[in-house]
Every structure is written in structure tokens, then in C-alpha cells.
Amino acid sequence: MDQNVDRLVFAGTGDAMGVPRVYCDCQICEEARSTGVNRRFRSSVVVAGPDGEFMIDCGPDWRTQMEMAGKRFIRDIVITHAHFDHIGGLPEWADACRRLGIKGQLYTPQEVIDIILRQYPWLNRHLELHPIDEGLSLASWEVKGWKVNHGKNGYSYAYRLSKPGITWVYCSDSIGLPEDQKQPLYGLDLLVLGTSFYKEEAEYAGRSVYDMTEALELLAEVKPGRTIFTHMSHDVDIRKDYGLPEQVALASTGCTVSLTKE
Template sequence: MTATLRFLGTGDAMGVPRVYCDCAVCTEARATGVNRRFRSAVLIDDPEAGHIMIDCGPDWGRMMETAGLRFAERMLLTHGHYDHIGGLPEWADACRWQERRGVAYAPEVTIAEVTARFPWLSRTIEFRPADGGFRLGGWNVRAWRVNHGHNGYAHAYRFDHAETGWSWAYCPDAIGLSEAEKAPLAGLDLLVLGTSFWHETIPYERRSVHDVVEALELLRELKPRAAVFTHLSHDIDLTRRYELPESVRFAETGLRIRLGDG
């Protein structure tokens, strides 16, 4: 049985709609919901490792209900910003209520940030450092630091299947990557990459995530077999048709991708 990647949240730090915004995308999101987006998170449904989530933002409970899920055994955290960890207290309460102990993998610097902000989480969640790599089911997993521009740094995760050699990576919050930061993203079967705007015009030094124009240029260098853009702001309108390469698409809530196909 092949593992499946499911997109539970595909939005940027503010989500869509933004409560204060009356733009066309936010208005459509309220009316018909095509563009409604929780903060970015994905679920790996693996026959060996069970349910594994990457990131746990403040929409965790609502996205779980929307997806028809009641629990996730493990979490991987990319960094300590609120839109990626704000749901951890709710997950911890789910662990307490069900008398189960969750396991969260993260680089040590992120574990320190999370436990300083929410010191009680360790009662029901076991935090395991991801810095040296680890194994989840048939996947060898590694995490490394990436530039997050104006917002400092985040981490990306790469997954390599020990038997098939199939590889994919999740990098939702990055911009202006160095050669060393790009190296693990090269030649993948699937790259999930954060792109908040089509073309962001604010000064570069104030930006924190690739726009689509930059991401497409990066893909020409990295050459993944397929790519999905996530972490989408209210600048991206999924009711429109965009000129993207055949192997590239925008993430949509509920999108499922079989990990290992092709």
C-alpha cells in the first residue's frame, strides 16, 4: 500500500479569507469556499508509520474536522512561528483526552522555542530532535535550516524511501536559498514549496516566502518531476486558470497525492 500526502491547510500566515479583507479572493472564499484556506499543514497517511502531520497551526481542530480525522500520532514541525505551532495545545489536549502520548519531531532550536512558549506540552507530547535525521516507516527523513527572509529561518524536510528510492520534500517557508540550502531539494520526485503571491512587489528585504515567479525559476534549477505550491495568500485565486507548467499545480484543501507513484 502506497503512502498518501493530503493537504489539510494550504494558506499563508493569515489564512483565507482574511477577516478584514474584501478583495475578490476573500469574498469568494466566504461565499463558495473554493479559496478558503487554513494555515499550511499536510498529513502523511503511511501504512507503516500511521498518520503523520507536518506543522500544527491554529486551525488544527477545524482542519481535522473538515478532513474527517480525529487524531494524528506524530507531528513534524518546520519552525516555531505561530501559524505552524499554534494548534499544539489543542493536539496536546487531544492526547490527554484519549490517554495517548503524541510524538513531535523538530530541530532542537524549534523544540526549545515551542517548550518555552508552551511548557506544559511535554506532559502529553514527547519531543524528539530531528537534527540528525530519523526513520518513519520506510522513509529516511532529514531536516535542514532554510532562509525565511525577513522572518528569520525555518526548516525543510526531505523524505527518501529506503526501498524504492522515491524522494520528496516539504519546504513551505523559504526565500533566497543558498546553494547549500537548495542542494537537498534537487532532483526530487515531488517538491512541495511555499509561494504566497504570484509576484510580490514589497521590498525584497521585507519578504519571507518565494512568490510564484521566483518559484518557477527555482524549479528550472532544481528539476523536480512534479511540484505543488502551497502557503498561498489571498493573491492566488483558484477560480482562475494560471499558466503553470504541466508538472506544477497549486495546492487545494483536500488534495491527495500518492507518494511513490510514477
């Protein structure tokens, strides 16, 4: 892909446990161990283009994701929320910053910063932590976050990113969004949405992320130009035809899409 074109790279497309699950011998986990089509690291993306690059989320697979991409460092990372699958790689990133003598730049709302520093109180020796409650500009993208319902797991933040000609949203961890939280999803060229299962059978009160059937109902309402599902568990086989609409796709590890209006 043209390096002068803005692009989105899926460094990780898995749910909190990733695929394969170490204890599991289901067909999808076994396939992930062999040919690796369904191998999924914890969800994270890289936004790259002629004006710079940044990552969204830094989970425990961060080092492996960087190695697979042939990267030795990344300076800017935006965090959606302070759950381990989204911040577990921060100590390794901070160590890279220490070794290279470069201050990493972490961006997230203040309440998320507060939780991160309670878990890793030494991080601000190597990282600069920027509260972005009012939004920010990064690599020529205008980025605005808002709190979304994460079911039994509390809350996460979704991010709406805009520049002339395209607006898209990254919303990896959400379920049952009320009307006010849906509003930023209207008028999008692209929606990246977390869907852990095709059809989750667990009791709704104990769940935390949309399944695909529920997500399709949401898409019918907010009508993005195209949608990519991520944050998928070992229930999802990306080789399978789920009968999704033409404008809806499943992310695969390492896949890259252009951030241009189609």
C-alpha cells in the same frame, strides 16, 4: 485513493493569515466565503500510507483540519519552525493527548523544541518532544531536515523524505535559498514549495516566502519531477490559469496526491 498507497493530503494550503482574511473583501476572500474554492487553512499536510501516518505542522486551524478529515487523533507530528501559523494548534493537540491518555510524539530540531517550550512550557507533560537534528525514520520514510532562509522571519526547516522509489521535499516557508540550501532540492520526484503570491510587490528585504515567479526560476534550476505550490495568500486564485508549466500545480484544501513515481 487506494489506502495501501502512500499519499499526501493537504490539510492546509494558506499563508500565515489564511483565506479569507477576516478584514478583507477582495474578490478572492469573498469567493472563499461563498463557494469556498479559495478557502485556505494554515499550511499543513498529512503523510499517510500502509505503514502509518504523520502530520507536518500543527497550526491554529488544526482542530478544524482534523474535523474536516474525520480524524479524532493523530500521534505523530513533525514541526518545520516555531511560528504561530505552524505551532498554534499544539495546545489543542496536547489537550487531546491528555484526554485520551496517549502521549503525542513531536519531532523537530532541538532549537525549535527550545522555542516551543518557552512558549508552551507545559507541553512536555502530554507530548514527547524528539530532537531530529540527525534525521529520523517515520512510517517507513527516512526524513532529513535542513535549515532554510525564511527572509525577514529568520529561518524554517525543510524536510526531504525518501523511501525506495521516491524522494520528495516539503518546504513551506523559504525565500532566496543560497546554493548550499538548494542542494537537497536536486533529484526530487516531488517538491512541495511555499509561494505566498504570484508576484509579490513588497520590498524584497521585508519578505519571507517565494512568489511563483521566483519559484519558477528555482524549479528551472533544481528540476523536480513535479511541483505543488502551497502556503498561498489571498493574492492567489486557484481557479485562475497562471500559465504554469504542466508539471506544476496549485494545492487546494483537502486535495490528495499519491506519493509514487509518475
